[in-house]
Amino acid sequence: MRVGASGNAAGGAPTLAPTPPPHHLQTSERVPAPTAIAAGGDSPRWPSSPLEGQLGAVGVAVPVLVFRPVSSVVVVSPELVVFVVVVVKALPSIPLSLSELTSLPPSPPLPLPELHPALGNISDDCICFCQWWFCFNCLNQCTENDDDNDEDDDDGRGVNAESCAHSDEVDRVCKVIDELFALDRNMEAVLDECGVQLSHDLVMDVLQRFKHARKPAFRFFCWAGGRPGFAHDSRTYNSMMHILGKTRQFETMVAMLEEMGEKGLLTMETFSIAIKSFAASKERKKAVGVFDLMKKYKFRVDADAINFLLDSLGRAKLGKEAQAVFEKLKGRFTHDLQTYTVLLNGWCRVKNLLEAGRVWNEMIDKGFKPDVVAHNIMLEGLLRCKKKSDAIKLFEILKAKGPYPNVRSYTIMIQDFCKQKMMRDAEEYFDEMIDRGCQPDAALYTCLITGFGRQRRMDLISDLLKTMKERGCPPDGMTYNALIKVMTSQHMPDDAMRIYKMMIQSSIMPTLHTYNMIMKSYFVTKNYEMGHAIWDEMHHMGCCPDDNSYTLFIGGLIRQGRSGEACRYIEEMIANGMKAPQLDYNKFAADFSKAGNPGILEELAKKLKIAGKFEVSNVIDSWAEMMRKSAKRREPTYSGGWFT
Template identity: 70%
Template sequence: MAGSAPSYALEVRDAGSGAGEKEEFSEGKCGFLMVALCPCLVVFIIILIVVSIVLMVMGCRSFSNVPNGNSETEDESDECGGVPEDDDECTESVDPKEVERVSKVIEDLFASDRNMEAVLDQCDVDLSHALVLAVLSRCRHAWKPSFRFFCWAGQKPDYAHDSRAYNSMMSILGKTRQFESMVVMLEEMGKKGLLTMETFVVAIRAFAAAREMKKAVGIFELMKRYDFKAGIDTFNCLLDGLARAKLGKEAQTLFEKMKDRFPPVLKTYSILLAGWCKVKNLLEAGKVWNEIVDKGLKPDIVAHNTMLEGLLMGKRRSEAIKLFELMKSKGPSPNVRSYTILIRDLCKGNKMEEAVGYFDEMLAAGCKPDAAVYTCLIVGFGNQKKMDTVYGLLKEMKEKGCPPDSRTYNALIKLMTNRNMPDDAAMIYKKMIQRGFEPTIHTYNMMMKSYFRSRKYSMGYAVWEEMGKKGICPDDNSYTVFIGGLISQGRPEEACKHIEEMINKGMKAPQLDYNKFVADFSRAGKPDILFELAQKMKFSGKFEVSNVFARWAEMMKKRVKIRNPDQTPQRRF
């Protein structure tokens, strides 16, 4: 290591190709951090480019009621594409109309506080595992109605939940941090003999994502009680959960404690490597790399790409390029992911000539480009307002049999919405549907937010309606955006109704502009609306909702006092 202050210049040893040979890459710095999505600035310019192209390629200017047109959509996107959506898919066939019917009953009756279960009993629902999984998937962001439906279905005489249904419900509870119910369900599965390895993985990941390390380890140790053998794969899952939750130090500590019990493999070290990179601890990441080599393991392409990404994120491009060249000469040979990592960084730095150089080199090396690497270049050139080049790349993608994927469309929509061009985002959305790609909830949230920001409220509501038609269950962010739009338009009563609905579903209270919310009611002659709502909810037995409104009321009261402090009387002499 070099010099004074903590230096991250470590001796990174490469396991060379010769027998027992170790190659030193002395200037390598092991700081790797998983590269994030292309920055928002990219959006700014690319949009201008795409807009023109999109207007040529797609003339559909409507969301639900916007006129259709003929244009071909130009596909530009963030390098990393859209936000992944974790839909639980079921391979069994299920009638979508039946899923829609059951889901509508749950949504309507749960919201109106009527006896949902009694109505479901009268609906003559033909329960199947596929139907239950589909309904849970649709309602996965709202744990309370999902859980009530799950309990109702489990009590039906001609139906019994299987492991998949239990795991799906556990995943919903885990992601909404209903840990007590999740653990009770795990124990119930144990009594019924329905536990699978996936059950433990779901629970471990849920606790790890919440940064509950001790509880995650507790689930791991619980496997023995149910005669499940905890092997290196499960241990790796535990470490991966901690690493993803930015608990790299805790993952390393656990690894040191249990490595004799679970002898590590290359994947184990790669997980630790990524974990240290996530918390930007380049020094510890370097130690893990060197331990890989010391143990006689040869870092594979995954480990090399992780290091390459980390060096670039650590602003050590020269070292990253040296590592990249070492990969070409010593192996493992760079793959399309390796080139994408490097090209993306160059595009972000507006070094497009170098980026194109590496792209050409990739083609010459026989690596087939994918949508992600093309998107990097599109974003980079878009950022430089080189619209002709962008259009040429989009055309080339289609000609080379590498059409835009769903991530590309989502990224393009993001570019449009960030530039406050929701109508153009709607065009891309329509083209996305035509091409057979399913939008994610993130897609709808982006468009809805953009319409509300542009004060096109009717179109924002149309997006909300479209979500319902497509069977997309609104998440916390969807509600927050929609309620914020209602408040902005001066429709506080409707906003209040959806706040209540949101909290009743078990979601967190939205972060909103409550000043505007209260001001609107004040103008309507209801200055104490939050206190009134708190009392109303309390008398209805909805204590959780009541507490939320009461808390907001107190916050507003304090703000008023701060703005208008009581003036102390002047002393008279």
């Protein structure tokens, strides 16, 4: 893999026009597909019946690519597909030396925010990984101007909006909520006395800090709405709607939507949040019912709104339900290419290629020409169904007939090769893409980094990071998380922390997933002090823990034998509106047996019962009972001088 190459190879194809963004970033405006060369310029057609599939060469797995001209049917057999084989030079198996990796002059480091004291003890020099040396000087240089690529859900602020609220004021308000809500004291009275200068940006920032803790978020929202001189706007309402939808508080969410309607604050984003929330919870009828609310408040139900509903259902793996909604509503709006594309995506997500092929054929019959986005969805569908050979055939036809594969198309193929540990094939596709003038993005590099990480090829990962800098494609948040996952999967949390510090230094804010990976790795390696430090760091950086964060942290406390603290955090978790943690009984049973303290769950259950948390106490008591029964089955019985 020529990770250092740039531009086209000598004699290669001319540079292509800029490729469209990935499907999840595209707008409703479609990219026109170039005219196909063969079969009268028609798009490939997927067989909708066994008879149609038998028109082609024998032995080809369905779906068979069939091109339909105006007056005849031409079947493209595998023999007619030209496969482009790119011969690449074998990769060196010897790792680069430390001096070679550090040959680039280091750039002036950015000021690091104040970290937890325990985190500052980790050296920044290099990472030793199974006798491979991986220096992060090159990584530090290529990420100075990188934008944050947060993996968390949108908070309703908008893609490019920035907050004008003072961070110290936000921290002060959040500290009051944290300390007083958990103690069940009069949080609102203390906030009144604090003299908080409310603004819409401040409310948005506070809600973002508590986006996984609906109860304190809702209490603060109600307090702010009742303050003299302040009134919520559409942004703050939508932010609270988002929190309620994510935590499935649908009655409160709908009541808030109607309150917004009475105040004239409804926007299309409000209805989008409601549709997406219902769809994510598999509530198809309620998602469709949002259209009735749109009509009630004089909002137009057009093709974009229906397409958004169908797409939300499809992304929630409700392809069948999305199709049923389409059949019910298809007479009320004008279908477009995006309509069929989202239906195709819904069926591919549930691995139903037969229905996906039917939608594909209907799309062509209606006069729509599938673009590169539709082809990418079909590629993903074939790979989900383990039909790699068919995906390769479709990819080769795209190169020969068009629309030409974009960076997303190559990423789909390379990601699958990396998952199957077929790195040689991934390298060939990467080099071919470079030769054809299609420039890789951070997502594609992240796939390769993950693949090489599974093989412990840290020398190649270092080369990729240098290449990203040379090509003007700096690592983003997902790239850093992929590097952290490489380390935590090998139980090397200290090395993951070095990457975390580089991430902070590069002005990229870590996500909740970042902290959860590192915290879990420390607890697995029984470094409880550092696990606690990560928990504190997460709060210090203003990242709200979710159910998984609490479960990891509480599990670490129980393994450490600190049942009293575990009880307190379980109470805090429930007070924030989360469910009792779903702990892994088998892992804990083994740990308790080794520690010689099998009664720790009983102690925790008693503490919860005293605290009045009867529901959680009963759950934990049932786990303790399972442990007692399991231990009793393992104990030998003594009868008549013999063990039986």
